[in-house]
Every structure is written in C-alpha cells, then in structure tokens.
Amino acid sequence: MSLRAEIHDALDExxxxxxxxxxxxxxxxxxxxxxxxxxxxxxxxRWTRRFRGVVALVAAALVVVLIGGLMMExxxxxxxxxxxxxxxxxxxxxxxxxxxxxxxxxxxxxxxxSPLTDTSAYGSEPLVxxxxxxxxxxxxxxxxxxxWGAWTILALQVEPTKASGLILIRARDLxxxxxxxxxxxxxxxxxxxxxxxxxxxxIGSQVVQGETVQLYxxxxxxxxxxxxxxxxxxxxxxxxxxxxxxxxxxxxxxxVDGVGTDGTAFTELLVLSA
Numbered sequence: 001m002s003l004r005a006e007i008h009d010a011l012d013e014x015x016x017x018x019x020x021x022x023x024x025x026x027x028x029x030x031x032x033x034x035x036x037x038x039x040x041x042x043x044x045x046r047w048t049r050r051f052r053g054v055v056a057l058v059a060a061a062l063v064v065v066l067i068g069g070l071m072m073e074x075x076x077x078x079x080x081x082x083x084x085x086x087x088x089x090x091x092x093x094x095x096x097x098x099x100x101x102x103x104x105x106x107x108x109x110x111x112x113x114s115p116l117t118d119t120s121a122y123g124s125e126p127l128v129x130x131x132x133x134x135x136x137x138x139x140x141x142x143x144x145x146x147x148w149g150a151w152t153i154l155a156l157q158v159e160p161t162k163a164s165g166l167i168l169i170r171a172r173d174l175x176x177x178x179x180x181x182x183x184x185x186x187x188x189x190x191x192x193x194x195x196x197x198x199x200x201x202x203i204g205s206q207v208v209q210g211e212t213v214q215l216y217x218x219x220x221x222x223x224x225x226x227x228x229x230x231x232x233x234x235x236x237x238x239x240x241x242x243x244x245x246x247x248x249x250x251x252x253x254x255x256v257d258g259v260g261t262d263g264t265a266f267t268e269l270l271v272l273s274a
Contacts, residue, residue, distance in 0.1 A: 087199070087222055091166050092168065095257045098255075098265075100170065101267065102177075105174035105175045106175060109175070111251035111271065111273045113129065114130045114269070115130075116128070116129060122157075123231075131268070133158060133258075133266065134156055134256045135157045135158075135159075136156055136270045136272055137237070139154070139272050139274050142274070143241070149243055149248065150246075150250075150274070151242070152241070152242060153241060154219075154239065156169070157237045160223065163223060164259065164261045166258065168218060168257045169182075169219040169220075169256055169257075170254070171252055175251055176248055176249060178247055178248040180244045181203065182198040182216045182241070183213040183214065183241045184198055185239045185240045185241045192228075194239065195238065195240065196221055197220040197222060198219055198240065199219065201217070202215065208241075219240050221238045255269055256268040256269070
C-alpha cells in the first residue's frame with residue numbers, strides 16, 4: 001500500500017473530517033514525490049542527491065507528525081461533538097424494580113459459567129456466553145489492577161430482533177456477594193454510541209491508570225444507539241469497564257433485565273469467570 005493510500009485510510013477513520021490537514025499532508029507528499037524538485041544542472045549532482053535525501057527524510061517526518069495531528073484533532077472534535085448519553089429515567093426505574101435473582105454459589109464450588117453459543121454468523125465473535133437475547137464475550141486478559149481490585153472490559157452482544165429499548169445490567173461476585181462496579185469505557189473518555197452507560201447512585205471513586213473514575217452499581221445498554229460502524233447484519237456489541245474488589249473470587253454473575261421486541265419482559269443471568 002502506498003503512503004498516499006495509507007494517509008487516506010487514516011483520514012477515512014476521522015470523524016468529523018479535517019480537510020485542511022488533508023491538504024497539508026497530501027500537498028507535502030506531492031512535493032516529496034515530484035521528480036522536478038531540486039534538480040540543478042552541472043557538477044553538483046552528488047551534493048544534490050544527498051540534499052534531496054535529507055529533504056525527503058525531513059518531509060517524511062513532517063508527514064508522520066501531520067498524520068498524528070490529524071488523528072488527534074479528529075478524535076478531539078469527535079469527543080467535543082458527541083451528543084450526551086441521555087436515557088429514559090421512567091424506563092430505567094421500571095427495570096430497576098425487577099428483583100435480583102443471583103444464584104447461591106458457595107466459596108470453593110465450581111463457577112457455573114453460562115453455556116457457549118455460536119454467533120459467528122452475526123459478527124466477529126465466534127463463541128459467546130449465554131442463551132440470548134444478550135450474550136457476553138469472554139472477559140479475556142485482566143486489563144489492570146489497583147490497590148482496590150481488578151479491572152477488565154465487559155462486552156455484551158445484543159440480538160436486535162429480540163431486544164429493544166433499554167437493558168439494565170447489575171452484577172455480583174457470586175461466592176462473596178461483592179458488588180461488581182461499572183465505569184465508562186475508556187477511562188475518562190466521552191461516551192459514544194455503542195458504549196454501555198454506567199448509572200445509579202455513585203458509590204465511590206478510584207484512580208485507574210491516572211484517571212479518577214466514578215464507580216456505579218448499574219450499567220444500561222441503549223439499543224437505539226449501537227456502535228455507528230456496526231456492519232449490516234451483525235449483532236451490535238456494547239462495551240464498558242467493570243471492576244471488582246480484591247476479596248472477589250472472579251466468578252461473576254450479571255443479571256440482565258430488558259424488554260423484547262414483542263413487548264415481553266425478560267430476565268437473563270450471565271455467569272463469567274474472570
């Protein structure tokens with residue numbers, strides 16, 4: 001792939017676009033690739049070639065700097081222009097009245113992890129946990145640890161033909177009943193479509209990777225706001241950070257409450273092992 005093609009690929013990923021930076025980058029690239037630049041006649045051909053080499057290196061470095069500036073500007077503008085995540089408090093309150101139904105798991109017992117389901121036909125995740133309409137991708141590698149506890153990414157896949165509106169998630173470490181908390185993804189970032197929305201009464205804060213983050217006891221998925229680049233036919237995935245204290249065992253239960261597309265309420269339990 002040519003440098004010009006790579007630049008345009010980078011520009012395509014920026015939302016909103018920054019046309020003035022594109023002109024600066026591609027214009028500089030045209031100057032570097034122009035064979036008529038710095039070609040004086042006479043006996044200084046060797047010096048000219050050396051000088052052209054230096055100019056090409058400097059220009060290439062400037063291209064890299066400008067591309068970096070382009071991406072940073074695009075992300076900044078995207079965050080600044082991102083609409084606030086607002087949800088229906090009445091709809092949320094109805095979901096919060098659903099009683100918690102976490103199973104009893106004694107310390108030392110095997111974690112009753114949810115069964116696997118093949119959803120490879122509907123996205124990039126071949127196997128997910130649960131029976132639907134909400135599924136969990138594997139928790140994977142631990143993201144980071146603090147003096148308080150552990151942090152990792154929770155990614156939930158929703159079958160759009162069977163769930164609509166808001167979906168509420170509450171979680172516990174099953175053997176210890178320790179509360180699993182939610183924070184925005186990424187830490188300190190602006191919520192975007194496709195991000196889970198931490199909600200409920202703030203129960204504290206922690207410093208994670210240099211960012212002071214507030215801890216919430218609940219997470220809401222707004223199915224009307226999937227990730228904007230979700231491919232047609234794929235089931236959207238919603239992401240959030242979760243944290244659990246050092247005393248937790250890592251056998252985590254997630255109660256999922258929502259309403260189906262047919263108007264029928266559903267409650268689902270997902271159990272994951274961290």
